[in-house]
Amino acid sequence: MTTAANATVARDPHYNFGYLDESTKRMLRRALLKAVAIPGYQVPFGSREMPLPYGWGTGGIQVTAALIGHDDVLKVIDQGSDDTTNAINIRRFFARVAGVQTTERTAQATIVQTRHRIPETPLSAGQIMVFQVPIPEPLRWLEPSERETRTMHALAEYGAMHVKLYEDIARHGHIATTYDYPVIVNGRYMMRPSPIPKFDNPKLDRSPALMLFGAGREKRVYAVPPYTRVKSLDFEDHPFTVEKWDGCCAQCGATDSYLDEIITDDAGGCMFVCSDTEYCATRQATKEKA
């Protein structure tokens, strides 16, 4: 695995702790405090140029940079995996500019930066999830004008959002939106939970961990504080449901995790494995011991 690669990275003293300068971090922390105070509300912030392209997690990386301290333990996942290019590089980045300890163990981490997934291992109080968000505005597809969407948020005019769900049922017979599934936070603001699968939406609801969302290109942060109600939109006769699979994970046998389809050959062969690699590896290890 990649722990060896991490170990070779030393703290680079040429960079300020956490890469960003202190005043930028303070500005971000102010924005984050406001975001936590108004759950689900998008707070604008001055997004900085980061040493990675937009769409690779510039929002998440700035939020992490503003939060991280010497004692933090950082985990970075991309599509549930700890060892993809994006995850490895962001982890190495923080090892280099902050010298913090990194980990793949969800339970050990104090900050988990993520793209697309919430770990299967339940989060605990004191942990912080940082999401990389491409488009923070849930109403954008409905209404191109920023002025209008802000007015809609201000007046909680969210009824038209159900048009999307109606259209799904009319076309597919069920709600076919599978990721970035819109939610109402604390009974007030509509929020886009970034491109996590709807499988992970229930994990947002009343989570003991703090959830922070950063959109670098769109210059917005928003938050779900611990133990906050997060309700996924649905119809009375078409309630919200999560994805289900017929089988279990081919490697660890888990039936309760989000499964990825892996193509194994050119002859149509495939298997389903856990998308959360750390969860899968831990289950396999405990199985071998037993």
Next chain:
Amino acid sequence: MNGPTNGALLSVRHLTRTWDGIHGCRDVSFDLYPGEVLCVVGESGSGKSTLLQAVSMQAAPQSGSIYYDLREQGMVDLATLSSARLRLLARTDWGFVRQHARDGLRMQVSAGANIAERLMAVGERHYGELRQAAGDWLHKMEIDRGRLDDAPEAFSGGMQQRLQIARNLVTHPRLVFMDEPTASLDVSVQARLLDLLRGLVSDLGLAAIIVTHDLAVARLLAHRTLVMQGGRVVESGLTDQILDDPQHPYTQLLVSSILQA
């Protein structure tokens, strides 16, 4: 300050709204009663559309007042309402039919979703019932229920216009604003739409303000007509009276130009 208590649904008093100090409408007053259809006729640039936008508070009036008979409060000056309340009013008790159906429709979603949108916006959350309501309205608009899941793009111009009307009427508004609803349709389709509108207005007891440059629309639909020229109302009265016995020179010109055609 309370508005006039004469049983009107809408009272407009000395309404002025100009875009540049010159173009727009000036010092317009009229009453609209429940179930009444008012046509505003006049040439291009006479301020008809501006009047419609000002009365519906889409463009803020510069002077004058507009009173509307709210279901729960009675006559109120619209300028005193919060923007939230106005938006709710516009979504539920009013309808807006635009000249080009694609301006008033959501073209990327199905006909059913277009009709049901307002119901969802006011809190209806039962898919089956939404669908039923959308189907009923499609049927009322003389469109086959089987087209519920078709995109508006697949509809003809006349059907799109009817769909737009259904989308507005689904919350049972009491007042509908129409800006040249038939202008972009060909003559036979116009006739059919006008026929349908006439039926709807009398069945549902709708009040409507229809802006048009087509005197035939006024003749067929309107109880009363306002004639506008240069931003002012030059003549108003019962439609038949205005069309059969025009008093103002401009109205005489308008009416005679139709007869000659």
